[in-house]
Amino acid sequence: MTEERTVPVPSSLMTLSGRLGRAVARASDIAMALAVLIAAGQYTEDYDLLLGSLMGLCLLARRRYPGTVMAAVMVLSVVQFVLDDRPETPLASSPAAYNVAVLFALMSVIHHSRTTWMPYLAGGSVLLAVLAGTMEVPLLGIKPFVDSGTLLTFWGLTLTVWLTAFALHTRRLYAESQADRALHIQREQEQRVRLAAARERADIARELHDVVAHSLAVMILQADGAESVLRKSPDMAQSALKTIAATGRDAIDDMHRIVRVLREGNQDSADSGPPRRLITLDEIKVVAERAQAAGLTVDVSVEVGEGRLAPAEEMTAFRIVQECLTNVLRHAGAGAGVDIRLHEERGTLLISVVDDGAGTLAGRGVGGSGGNGLVGMRERVELAGGTFEAGPRLGSGWHVRASIPTRTK
Known part of the structure; x- marks a missing residue:
């Protein structure tokens, strides 16, 4: 009699695959894009809705190109900051609620990046970008738009999102490894x-x-x-x-x-x-x-x-x-x-x-x-x-x- 070994198979919620898994993934991408678009619609500056729409559209490709989407959202955020810092009438609001797209893109890099260093680079980039908002460059006419209290709030939120996404990513990898191990043992048996x-x-x-x-x-x-x-x-x-x-x-x-x-x-x-x-x-x-x-x-x-x-x-x-x-x-x-x-x-x-x-x-x-x-x-x-x-x-x-x-x- 062959001894049977049992391996805990991960929950189906952690390993959705096939048609159902693709449908759930696509629905979550659309939900994130709509959330960013709705948030951008609450602002009245000329380019808020355009910038928010572009960020939302980028999120639709976050699973396939996480690094590229992260870079695009960061660039749009810089454009948003520049338009808000104009000496005349501001053309965009900064910071704004639709900047949550940055956090969504950060989560995407952690979950879907194929390299081990990308999650750390993405997290560090967000922290440095927020830190840059506290700096003033008089020669360029750039004024700080983030005070120390807001800086700590943004950093805390960024770190919380990063750690949560990293923990979920680790759990998903563990679940997949357990599923692969169970399949391997079954084939061996x-x-x-x-x-x-x-x-x-x-x-x-x-x-x-x-x-x-x-x-x-x-x-x-x-x-x-x-x-x-x-x-x-x-x-x-x-x-x-x-x-x-x-x-x-x-x-x-x-x-x-x-x-x-x-x-x-x-x-x-x-x-x-x-x-x-x-x-x-x-x-x-x-x-x-x-x-x-x-x-x-x-x-x-x-x-x-x-x-x-x-x-x-x-x-x-x-x-x-x-x-x-x-x-x-x-x-x-x-x-x-x-x-x-x-x-x-x-x-x-x-x-x-x-x-x-x-x-x-x-x-x-x-x-x-x-x-x-x-x-x-x-x-x-x-x-x-x-x-x-x-x-x-x-x-x-x-x-x-x-x-x-x-x-x-």
Whole structure:
């Protein structure tokens, strides 16, 4: 069972997207522009409405070009100040309520700028611009329009807006990162599930091949032998039939276990039926005896201390020997000699299976598996962290050698 990790997914209000998100964004832009325009309409100077309208129009592009919009609004504010400071009749009011467009543009830079330094530059520019309003330049005829009290008020308002917008921006980035993380973890979980399913299918395919191929090879050869000696030697025929029955029963038990795994998905669950039959190295002698009954000459040597191998290692060793005997029965047939050697050396289980290829079916066989047996053996050994080698011998026959690192139980 794959452990599931949960990541807090941000509120939908923080991560509006798609058509609804675009509609809300456009509505907020229009609302800001209208607020600036309405504020400008409260003043009676000649250029107040024009300047306010231009500032409002700039705000409509604040998401796409935040830096440019900030610069444009600041320039319009400077023009507003210059028009208000004319020695004759002022043409604009300064400061005015529609200067709130500067704060809106500042918020836009903080929220939508793609560089880390732009929010600080924008905030500093506003503070310096307000500070400049307290200065007097007699040569240019510029008089201050902001006193110290108004300066502190404007600075406080600017800093409040800047900090609030920066906090909301940080929260939005955190929400997006959490959403991305949740999506990434979900994809990882799905990938792990797919990989686990692929490994399980490969394991089941190997088990099916080992059970069916070996059992059927033994049963076919035993049935052929029983048929040929049925009238001449009923006792030998009866022995062959008993071997066929025992092999078939074991194969059916293994098939039931595999089918139960396919149906229930967990062969170790408490309610999955009878427990799985534990396969040990002792089973090698059983399959060797059945192979001898099928006509092979089998010499087995197992030099592994009791309790030295883990169950998975014993299962791997047994399946390799079983597949080797299956291949000898299939491709060499009765009369072939097989030498099986298993021994442990310096924490490594060494497996050697060699046949002489001298069987009566050499060259024609009883049906092949298209090389799946060798592939399955190699996969088993590699999964155990070992090495595998197989190939023809000089002269005739075949050899299989494998080494598997052992973990003492």
